[in-house]
Amino acid sequence: MDDSLSLLRKYWGYDGFRGIQREIIESISSGKDTLGLMPTGGGKSLTFQLPALMMEGTCLVITPLKALMKDQVESLVRRGIKAAYIHSGMPHDKAMVAMENCILGAYKFLYVSPERLASQSFLAKLSHMKVSFVTVDEAHCICQWGYDFRPSYLQIATIRDILPDAPFLALTATATPEVARDIQRVLGFREENVFRMSFFRSNLAYKVCDAFSRYEGLLHALREYPGSCIVYVRSRERSKELADSLSFDGFSATYYHAGLEQQDKDLRQDAWQRGEYRIMVATNAFGMGIDKPDVRLVVHVDVPDSIEAYFQEAGRAGRDGKPACSIIVIDKRGLVPISTKLEQAFPCIDYIRDSYEKVCCYLGLAVGDGFNVTREFDIGRFCRTFGFFPNTLRNALALLDKAGYIEYHDEEEAVSRLHIRAARDELFRSIDDRCRLVVMSLFRNYGGLFVDYVYMDESLVARDTGLSADDVYHTLADLSKAGLVSYIPRKRLPRVTFRCRRVETSDVVLPYNVYKRQKDAYEHRLKAMYRYCSETHECRSRMLLRYFGEDSSDRCGICDRCESQSSETLSEEEYQEIRGRLLALMHRGPVLAWELREVEHSEAKLTEVLDIMQAREELLMDGAYVCLNKQKDFSNKQK
Numbered sequence: 001m002d003d004s005l006s007l008l009r010k011y012w013g014y015d016g017f018r019g020i021q022r023e024i025i026e027s028i029s030s031g032k033d034t035l036g037l038m039p040t041g042g043g044k045s046l047t048f049q050l051p052a053l054m055m056e057g058t059c060l061v062i063t064p065l066k067a068l069m070k071d072q073v074e075s076l077v078r079r080g081i082k083a084a085y086i087h088s089g090m091p092h093d094k095a096m097v098a099m100e101n102c103i104l105g106a107y108k109f110l111y112v113s114p115e116r117l118a119s120q121s122f123l124a125k126l127s128h129m130k131v132s133f134v135t136v137d138e139a140h141c142i143c144q145w146g147y148d149f150r151p152s153y154l155q156i157a158t159i160r161d162i163l164p165d166a167p168f169l170a171l172t173a174t175a176t177p178e179v180a181r182d183i184q185r186v187l188g189f190r191e192e193n194v195f196r197m198s199f200f201r202s203n204l205a206y207k208v209c210d211a212f213s214r215y216e217g218l219l220h221a222l223r224e225y226p227g228s229c230i231v232y233v234r235s236r237e238r239s240k241e242l243a244d245s246l247s248f249d250g251f252s253a254t255y256y257h258a259g260l261e262q263q264d265k266d267l268r269q270d271a272w273q274r275g276e277y278r279i280m281v282a283t284n285a286f287g288m289g290i291d292k293p294d295v296r297l298v299v300h301v302d303v304p305d306s307i308e309a310y311f312q313e314a315g316r317a318g319r320d321g322k323p324a325c326s327i328i329v330i331d332k333r334g335l336v337p338i339s340t341k342l343e344q345a346f347p348c349i350d351y352i353r354d355s356y357e358k359v360c361c362y363l364g365l366a367v368g369d370g371f372n373v374t375r376e377f378d379i380g381r382f383c384r385t386f387g388f389f390p391n392t393l394r395n396a397l398a399l400l401d402k403a404g405y406i407e408y409h410d411e412e413e414a415v416s417r418l419h420i421r422a423a424r425d426e427l428f429r430s431i432d433d434r435c436r437l438v439v440m441s442l443f444r445n446y447g448g449l450f451v452d453y454v455y456m457d458e459s460l461v462a463r464d465t466g467l468s469a470d471d472v473y474h475t476l477a478d479l480s481k482a483g484l485v486s487y488i489p490r491k492r493l494p495r496v497t498f499r500c501r502r503v504e505t506s507d508v509v510l511p512y513n514v515y516k517r518q519k520d521a522y523e524h525r526l527k528a529m530y531r532y533c534s535e536t537h538e539c540r541s542r543m544l545l546r547y548f549g550e551d552s553s554d555r556c557g558i559c560d561r562c563e564s565q566s567s568e569t570l571s572e573e574e575y576q577e578i579r580g581r582l583l584a585l586m587h588r589g590p591v592l593a594w595e596l597r598e599v600e601h602s603e604a605k606l607t608e609v610l611d612i613m614q615a616r617e618e619l620l621m622d623g624a625y626v627c628l629n630k631q632k633d634f635s636n637k638q639k
Contacts, residue, residue, distance in 0.1 A: 007053050010048075011079045018043050019197040025051045028133055028169045033189040035139070035170045035180060037196045040315030041353065044171045045072060048135040051111060053081070057130035058102050062168075064135040067265075069111040070088050076109060085111035087124075092413075094455075095486035099125040114141075114152035116461070131166045136187065140308070143182040143515050145521035147174070147306040151402050157188050158201045173315070174308035175595060199311070199548050200556075203318045205325045206540040207560040208533050214301045215245065217329035222251060222279070225325050226590075227296030228272075231281045232313055234302040235391065242301070243281040253279035256286040263458075264467050287313060293320035295360045303335060303533060305345070306525035307547050310412065310532075323558075327534060335533060338526055344392050346399070346519040349510065355396040356405065357505040358386050363496065370498035377408075377494045397496075402514045407497040416490040417426075417453040418442070418476065424450070427484055432619060438475045453486070537561065537607045542615060552615065555608075570608050574586035576608045586619075590627035 004025060008014050017025075024047040027034040038044050052059035063069055069085040076083040084098045084107050102110050109393065111131075116122050134156075136142070139152040160168075168187050175183065180194055211217030233239050243255035256275045271291050272280045280286065298317040304310040310328070318324025320542035347355075361374040362382055383390050395407040414443065418559050420427065420442075431439065441464040446454050458476075462469040473489060480487040480508065534545055541556035555562050583597040585591060600606040613619045620629050 003054055004050055007050055011081065014199035021047050023195050027193060028167060031053060031167050032193055033168045035184055035194045037175055037180060037194065037381035038171065038173060039175045039197060039199045040312050041319040042197050047171065048169050052132055057132035058107055059109050059132050059135060061135045061137065062114055063111060064113060064141060064150060073111055082107045086116060087113055103128045114150065114155060117155040117159060125161045126159065131163050133167045133169055134163065136168060136170045139172040139183050140175050140179055142186045143179045145517055146179050147308040147525055148450050151541045157186060158382045159190055173516045174312050176547065199545055199550055200487055200541065201318065203321055203323050204612065205558040206544065207325060208316065209327050209329045211329055212332055214329045218299055218301055221297060221299050221327050225297040227294065228294055229279045229297040229299065230295060230316060231279060231299045231301060233281060233283060236283055239281045239283055246279060251279055252277050253281055256280055256282040258285035259282065260605060284309065284313065287316050296324050303328060304529060307528050307532060307544065310529065311544055330533060336529055338523065338530065342519065342523055345395050345522055346515065347392055347396050352399055352510065353397045353505045353508045356394060356400055356508050359496065360502050365498065365502045367502050367504060370502045371500060374495055374497040377496045399510060399514060403507065403510045404499055406499060409495040415455045416458060418449065418456050419453045419486040419487040420449045421486055422484040430482065430484060435475055435479060438472055439466050441493050444559055452579045456478060538611050538614060546615065574605060575609055578605060579613065580611065585625065586628050590625040594628065
């Protein structure tokens with residue numbers, strides 16, 4: 001590992017590894033299929049970037065996030081490391097050039113989306129590449145009953161036939177023990193090989209705030225915890241409304257969601273990271289790959305749908321190791337009923353069939369038509385026309401996507417196109433210095449501009465010229481108005497692609513794995529999240545650790561539950577005495593939680609004993625009742 005340390009110092013400037021980085025690097029370097037479970041901010045990217053530099057060939061990195069691809073490739077290039085990425089919005093010829101260069105050994109890293117693995121032309125090129133190993137980022141997306149399942153991830157294992165000698169490195173920050181086993185099974189690991197980093201964050205206080213209104217609870221948190229903050233909300237509309245309200249009340253806030261133009265996203269994110277805004281109000285589209293270590297506070301004003309999602313988003317606070325806080329705000333109305341959330345996330349089959357029929361009619365497809373047809377889909381106009389709620393409709397379309405009827409692209413970014421209409425001499429006679437700068441960059445980076453429309457990227461021209469992407473856009477728009485070029489700017493628009501011909505509405509069927517299994521798993525995760533929010537005694541950090549399979553009987557000391565406990569110490573004798581009384585009380589069967597107070601007058605000591613027994617799985621909670629776990633041994637246990 002001497003080589004790895006020298007590379008670590010050379011490219012990253014670090015003198016040593018953190019956590020389980022060294023163990024993962026050694027494992028994948030020795031050719032073993034490896035699963036790394038590391039919390040957000042644990043340094044996952046280093047575990048594949050560094051060994052790839054030590055090994056011959058190109059590291060194939062599969063990730064679902066285009067923005068993360070771009071950020072990591074740019075970061076590697078700044079360090080002098082050759083890297084490239086391919087995504088769905090890239091022109092075909094540019095993607096082919098990147099793959100040809102990988103075959104020639106020009107790149108150490110090739111980042112691709114999982115959807116790319118369905119392309120036969122990509123697989124054909126891949127078979128000629130020298131691949132050192134395959135990295136699967138966000139590997140929890142493989143699990144069909146996990147919280148963020150993506151069908152495209154099931155394609156990944158098929159490339160083992162093309163790359164039989166390349167080991168797989170799977171990485172995720174949010175996997176329960178069951179999901180970890182499923183990842184290894186689906187990816188075809190030759191043997192089980194998991195490295196787990198403790199998810200415990202000693203500097204991060206987890207809290208649930210029960211306020212008169214969620215907005216008042218948010219204001220209280222912002223006043224109590226100074227510093228950079230992320231506020232998570234459920235809807236795009238809510239992100240803007242809340243940012244405007246905070247700005248009106250004197251806070252420096254902006255907002256972020258998936259529907260913004262990429263340029264607008266970049267401007268807002270960069271301004272927040274530089275500290276121009278204290279607060280970023282965002283949907284869950286914000287956060288992946290964000291490297292801002294001094295976030296002091298993360299607030300959820302809408303309860304997340306799963307502990308996995310919450311843990312990942314909460315973990316963006318306090319990456320610098322200094323004290324930070326993550327708060328879920330609940331108002332006087334309490335939690336939204338689970339049945340309501342289930343109905344929104346998994347609408348009934350009649351609703352899904354009705355959605356399918358109306359979308360087909362709206363897009364002008366008759367029964368038997370539509371194979372591989374793609375249509376722009378204005379979801380706002382559709383909902384106004386047919387009386388649908390956007391969020392529930394999106395969930396119905398996502399289920400139709402997973403069932404194989406359609407591909408739904410929610411406001412996917414199209415690529416800009418440009419065609420130079422003027423003759424070369426006329427063009428240069430008619431433009432000023434800034435236009436000349438842009439045009440010369442276009443000539444350097446793109447061919448065939450005088451012949452036909454060519455796909456182009458404003459950000460590439462911006463980097464090449466030193467102008468902003470906004471300046472490039474306005475320059476090309478001015479040239480287009482002057483009739484010298486024809487410029488079609490990129491735009492964000494939802495699209496629907498029909499994977500099969502339109503079927504009769506009554507023939508729309510959702511397989512068990514797509515609907516019932518997913519719905520049951522969602523309900524299970526939602527109940528776990530609600531238990532976390534409703535728990536009044538147990539240390540919140542310990543609850544989170546136990547969910548991810550990490551056994552700990554220690555209290556964090558900084559969450560709201562620990563803070564509410566008195567400083568009374570519990571001796572070994574007191575623990576055994578109180579535990580004995582509890583066992584005797586519950587020996588006859590389940591008891592109501594409030595009845596346990598009869599056992600001990602000190603609520604703090606009683607709570608500590610209950611926490612320890614629950615962590616050891618001696619007790620089971622069933623609604624308002626507590627009972628003994630019959631499968632456990634109740635012989636005398638030390639505290």
